[in-house]
Amino acid sequence: MLQLYLPIAEVSVNALLILGLGGIVGFLSGMFGVGGGFLITPLLLFIGVPPGVAVATGANQVVASSISGVLAQLKRKAVDFPMGFVLLAGGMLGSWAGVKVFSYMTALGQVDLFVQLSYVLFLGLIGGLMFIESLRSLLRARSAGQAPIRRSHVHTWIHGLPFKMRFRASGLYISILPPLLVGALVGLLAGIMGVGGGFILVPAMIYVLGMPTKVVIGTSLFQIIFVTGFTTIVHAVNNHTVDMMLALLLIVGGVIGAQIGTVVGTKLKAEQLRILLAALVLSVAIKIAFDLLLQPDELYSLAAGVLP
Amino acid sequence: MRWLALLLALAGPAMGEETIVTGLSQSRVAITANYDGSEILIYGAVKRDAPPPSADPIEVIITVEGPSSPVTIRRKEWVAGLWINRSSVSVDAAPSFYAVATSGPIANILSQTEDLRFKITIPHTIRSVGSTKDAADAEDFVTALQRLHERDGRYRLDEGSVQLTDQTLFRTDVLLPANLTEGDYRVRLFLLRDGRVVDSQERVIGVRKAGVERFLYNLAHEQSLLYGVISLLMAVVAGWAASAGARFIRR
Numbered sequence: 001m002l003q004l005y006l007p008i009a010e011v012s013v014n015a016l017l018i019l020g021l022g023g024i025v026g027f028l029s030g031m032f033g034v035g036g037g038f039l040i041t042p043l044l045l046f047i048g049v050p051p052g053v054a055v056a057t058g059a060n061q062v063v064a065s066s067i068s069g070v071l072a073q074l075k076r077k078a079v080d081f082p083m084g085f086v087l088l089a090g091g092m093l094g095s096w097a098g099v100k101v102f103s104y105m106t107a108l109g110q111v112d113l114f115v116q117l118s119y120v121l122f123l124g125l126i127g128g129l130m131f132i133e134s135l136r137s138l139l140r141a142r143s144a145g146q147a148p149i150r151r152s153h154v155h156t157w158i159h160g161l162p163f164k165m166r167f168r169a170s171g172l173y174i175s176i177l178p179p180l181l182v183g184a185l186v187g188l189l190a191g192i193m194g195v196g197g198g199f200i201l202v203p204a205m206i207y208v209l210g211m212p213t214k215v216v217i218g219t220s221l222f223q224i225i226f227v228t229g230f231t232t233i234v235h236a237v238n239n240h241t242v243d244m245m246l247a248l249l250l251i252v253g254g255v256i257g258a259q260i261g262t263v264v265g266t267k268l269k270a271e272q273l274r275i276l277l278a279a280l281v282l283s284v285a286i287k288i289a290f291d292l293l294l295q296p297d298e299l300y301s302l303a304a305g306v307l308p
Numbered sequence: 309m310r311w312l313a314l315l316l317a318l319a320g321p322a323m324g325e326e327t328i329v330t331g332l333s334q335s336r337v338a339i340t341a342n343y344d345g346s347e348i349l350i351y352g353a354v355k356r357d358a359p360p361p362s363a364d365p366i367e368v369i370i371t372v373e374g375p376s377s378p379v380t381i382r383r384k385e386w387v388a389g390l391w392i393n394r395s396s397v398s399v400d401a402a403p404s405f406y407a408v409a410t411s412g413p414i415a416n417i418l419s420q421t422e423d424l425r426f427k428i429t430i431p432h433t434i435r436s437v438g439s440t441k442d443a444a445d446a447e448d449f450v451t452a453l454q455r456l457h458e459r460d461g462r463y464r465l466d467e468g469s470v471q472l473t474d475q476t477l478f479r480t481d482v483l484l485p486a487n488l489t490e491g492d493y494r495v496r497l498f499l500l501r502d503g504r505v506v507d508s509q510e511r512v513i514g515v516r517k518a519g520v521e522r523f524l525y526n527l528a529h530e531q532s533l534l535y536g537v538i539s540l541l542m543a544v545v546a547g548w549a550a551s552a553g554a555r556f557i558r559r
Contacts, residue, residue, distance in 0.1 A: 003342065003343075003344040003486065004341055004342065005339055005340070005341055005342070005343040005344070005486070005521060007517060007520070007521040007522075007524040007525045007528075008524070008525065008528055010487065010488075010489060010490075011486070011487040012343060012344055012345070012486030012487060048487065060539050060540070060543055061543070063540060063543035063544070063547070064542075064543035064544070064546045064547040064550075065547065066547070067543065067544055067547025067548060067551075068546075068547040068548075068550040068551050071547070071548065071551035071552075072551055072554065075555075112392070112393050113390070113392045113393070229540055229543075232536060232539060232540055232543075233533070233536040233537070233540065235536075236528070236532050236533070236535055236536025236539060237532045237533050237536055240528045240529050240532055240535075242528065242535070242536060242539050244524050244528070244535070244538070244539055244542070245341070245520075245524065247539055247542065247543070248542065251542065251543055251546045251547075252546065255546050255547055255549070255550030255551075256550060258547075258550065259550055259551065259553075259554040291391070292390045292391055292392070293389070293390065293391070294391070295386070295391060296384055296391055298456070299383050299384045299385075299452075300381055300382065300383050300384075300449065300452035300453075300455075300456065301381075301382050301384075301393070301456075302379055302380070302381055302382075302453060302456055302457075303379070303380045303382060
């Protein structure tokens with residue numbers, strides 16, 4: 001029931017199913033500050049939406065849920081705007097380079113493998129490290145009842161770098177070079193993997209820059225709005241792959257989910273939030289790893305058009 | 309005209325001309341927002357100027373073919389412990405939809421040579437002239453293409469689904485799936501006797517997007533920047549509205 005024919009994807013889908021998908025991804029987005037691009041694309045592929053449309057329309061949906069999430073965080077003053085802009089500047093440079101690497105790998109004809117391997121490597125690494133760290137701090141907090149050590153007050157070599165700047169919302173006074181570099185690295189991976197990069201950015205902000213978890217979510221979402229907005233326009237103009245009908249359904253589900261996710265997120269402890277995100281990231285990495293390692297039922301697959 | 313044909317039929321030893329007369333329940337399909345597949349009734353009759361020329365029964369094959377496009381078939385292979393897409397074959401043109409309806413088992417009613425000549429069965433409709441791999445292996449890829457499309461309902465062979473009454477009237481329903489591609493769908497009707505095609509006819513069903521679907525599709529292709537900006541605005545407004553709505557509910 002409630003079947004809807006999508007004009008660009010050219011498939012008929014169940015409207016309620018799409019609303020639900022959007023809602024789940026929006027919920028996670030609001031809760032963890034990740035865009036959800038690494039979830040929505042495989043889910044859309046699974047229900048038969050062509051890959052190009054899935055990536056482009058997914059990006060459009062992420063814009064909406066990120067805005068919804070940022071506005072919710074804004075009321076708690078949990079968005080570090082200067083930090084967001086510094087990350088964005090680095091991100092733009094990085095994603096430009098990432099798209100170049102992507103086209104180079106496409107020319108070599110192994111872009112699928114390359115993308116899958118980067119997913120396994122980065123999701124696995126980040127998810128694993130985060131999982132261990134948050135589990136440890138959760139256990140420490142439980143056994144001793146003492147507050148975990150505040151990382152932001154530990155002085156390392158990072159604090160010796162030039163071009164220092166004050167990031168009031170994060171309570172940091174550091175050089176802009178590390179955030180710029182983090183932004184560029186995330187942008188590079190995002191450009192290659194075709195995602196917003198929130199799942200890389202969030203842990204990087206917590207562990208590399210030492211930002212408080214609550215500020216990280218809003219700031220990450222703020223950055224993602226621009227990256228995915230840019231992606232949407234590029235895909236719409238170059239590939240005509242944004243499906244407005246599909247996007248509308250995903251968005252309606254997504255923004256509602258994002259609001260619920262934000263409320264749930266604020267009720268949880270920072271360690272709990274991190275361990276859940278770690279589990280999510282790890283399970284996606286494991287799923288992709290299994291796809292690579294186990295013999296698939298169907299060895300053949302179809303792609304429209306003629307490959308170069 | 310008729311008496312002339314009759315005269316010829318009487319004069320020639322094996323004349324007995326049999327021709328096909330057909331009709332479609334609809335010659336246009338409009339894909340609207342709530343399009344969820346449609347059924348097309350194809351019917352017709354055999355027109356004879358003389359009694360049936362032989363004792364062999366008449367048979368009917370009906371094919372419906374969607375617009376063709378190039379397709380790449382890829383195969384995963386086991387390399388260094390990983391299953392990765394390794395070799396691929398590009399097919400020049402494969403129909404996006406192909407249904408064959410027959411009045412009996414296709415192997416019995418259609419000869420190999422006639423199949424080759426009229427390109428009736430599914431393998432013959434896939435053109436793989438410019439495949440990039442050696443011929444022996446390319447065969448496997450084309451078989452895989454057929455298998456995958458049979459599984460998702462794009463390619464269908466419905467043997468015995470054409471009802472033939474009194475060796476004269478016939479009808480069948482062809483189900484067009486929900487994931488339909490826009491374009492002209494070619495309907496071909498073959499009249500067969502003893503494995504040979506006696507007469508054939510061709511009709512066209514135009515499948516077009518309509519209403520909102522048409523509008524959005526045109527906008528996306530003709531005004532792509534505007535389309536992108538509208539999509540983005542929609543996201544911004546929805547994101548803001550949800551946030552404002554949540555604030556309103558909490559109060």
